[in-house]
Amino acid sequence: MPRRAKELSARAVDALKTTGLHAVGGAPGLHLQVSETGARSWVVRLTVGTRTTSAGKVVQHRRDFGLGSARVVTLAAARQAAIEHAARVRAGEDPIAQRQAARAQAMAEHAARMTFRKAAEKFISSMQSKWKDPKAVERRESWLESYAHPHIGDVLVGDIELPHVLTVLTPIWETKTETAEKLMSLLRNVLDWAAVHGHRKGKENPARFKGLLDKVLPPPSKVKKVRNHPALPIDRVPEFMRDLRARDNISARALAVTVLTALRTNEVARAEWSEIDLDAGLWLVPASRMKMSVEHRVPLSSECIEILREQASATPGRWVFPGGRDDQPLSNGAMLELLKEMAYADDKGQRITTHGFRSTFRDFTAERTDYPREVAEMALAHAIEGKVEAAYRRGDLLEKRRALMSEWSGYCLGAE
Structure with a gap:
């Protein structure tokens, strides 16, 4: 028969100050727990069935049930709660398991109420x-x-x-x-x-x-009605670029690079110097900034390299085109604001957009050069549509694209 603890008086319980568990008697398994900080609370320690140890031995499963702070719960109330817990355990219940099940049920009900x-x-x-x-x-x-x-x-x-x-x-x-x-x-x-x-x-x-x-x-x-980005007609590009290059500021240089590389706004605005090798004439735009999430090698024309060298001497920090604060890149809207100021329009009278220059480049490639369609599509970093073609294409046509971008830059900046 389990040994029964001596029933302590309220005064004797108040005198318990040593850190640890103190059996107080008067109810099965009732203890006063004193923490290192001096906090005092009631714990009832009961045996709830059996469990198997890691060594395979079956032993009694002992659980500790908290009954609250001794400052709030009186000794008499703690003894009554301990007696009730013991009765539930004798009836085959596990109060902690029941409490956990109730909590899980409440969480499930809360999840079901999510709007x-x-x-x-x-x-x-x-x-x-x-x-x-x-x-x-x-x-x-x-x-x-x-x-x-x-x-x-x-x-x-x-x-x-x-x-x-x-x-x-x-x-x-x-x-x-x-x-x-x-x-x-x-x-x-x-x-x-x-x-x-x-x-x-x-x-x-x-x-x-x-x-x-x-x-x-x-x-x-x-x-749906397809809305194309207003694009500058090919014949007006040299005029536009002369106007643009006459403007000596970061937004103008960023826009010039965007036009000459046929990249998207975000791909240029957030460029870092670590991505660009001016001596090799190569820019590696990371996959994280590309629409197709694939790294894109961009061949740089001599004209584009010249503009980037201008920018490097002006802003040698992390960002190629820093914004208003040195720790931030140029905003995506900066180039569009510059275009609004320049007031160029497409052949329908709509103000041109930054993205529209990709269409202008595509028109130039199709109408003014003999480069195959796939070279232009690769320059624009478009996905290869055919699965079979995508499976067999291993390279990115870098040298062919280098020649194309050189012709495009020459047209943009060299035509009279």
Whole structure:
């Protein structure tokens, strides 16, 4: 029979000051625990079944149950709670296991109450470090606030079905098709995130287009109006570049490099000197900044190298084109602001954009040179469309592209 501890009086219990567990009797397994800081609390130590040790031996399973602080819970109340715990253990219950099960149940119920708005916030938070565009979070939050949250923001994410998705997408599917497509992708990703985290168990994703939404919505290609970036006509490029080179500032040099390399705005604006070898005439744009997430080797023409050397003498720090503060690169909007100031327009009278120069370069290659299409596409860092061609193409046509970029730069800066 288990040895029964001597029942201590309240005065005797108050006198216990030594750090450790002190049996106080009066109830099975009741102890006063004194911490190193002097804090005092009640613990009931009981045997709950058996367990198998790592050596394979079956031993009694002892558990400690906290009953609260001795400053709040009296000795009498602690003894009563210990007696009740002992009775539950004798009945085959495990209070700690029950408490853990209750906590798990509460967490499951809380997860089931997650709204679409909360799920979207958590998805965006988990992804923002992976998105290369610094405005990616702001854009997605704007789409959700404008089109999704007014309809489904407070709906439990586990309850989202096809009618909810259609309520969001249908009003803008034909009028703002490009935005609707991006919003559909965002809805799909949020619901996938919710499924992975246990908020949509056993449910398909109702924001999937192929095989689901395509049965009730027309294909985007049938309804959207393609908007091309306004581009400068080829014949006006030399004039534009003379005007641009007359401007002695960082934005002008960055724009000149963007035009001569046919790179995207972000690929140039966030360039670092460590990526560029001026002696070798080669720039390695890292995969993290490329749209296709593949490192891109850019051959630099002599004209482009000259501009970069000008910039190197002016800003020898980390960034090739630093912004207003030395620790930040040029903003993506700086070159666009310069273009607004220069006021050049395309053949329809629309003000040209930075990205439009990639179209101008493509037109120049097709209309003014004999280079094969794949050379121009490789220069623009476009994906190879055919799977077979992609499988067999190992090189990046660097030397052919070097010759092409030299002709392009010569035309831009050398024509009268």
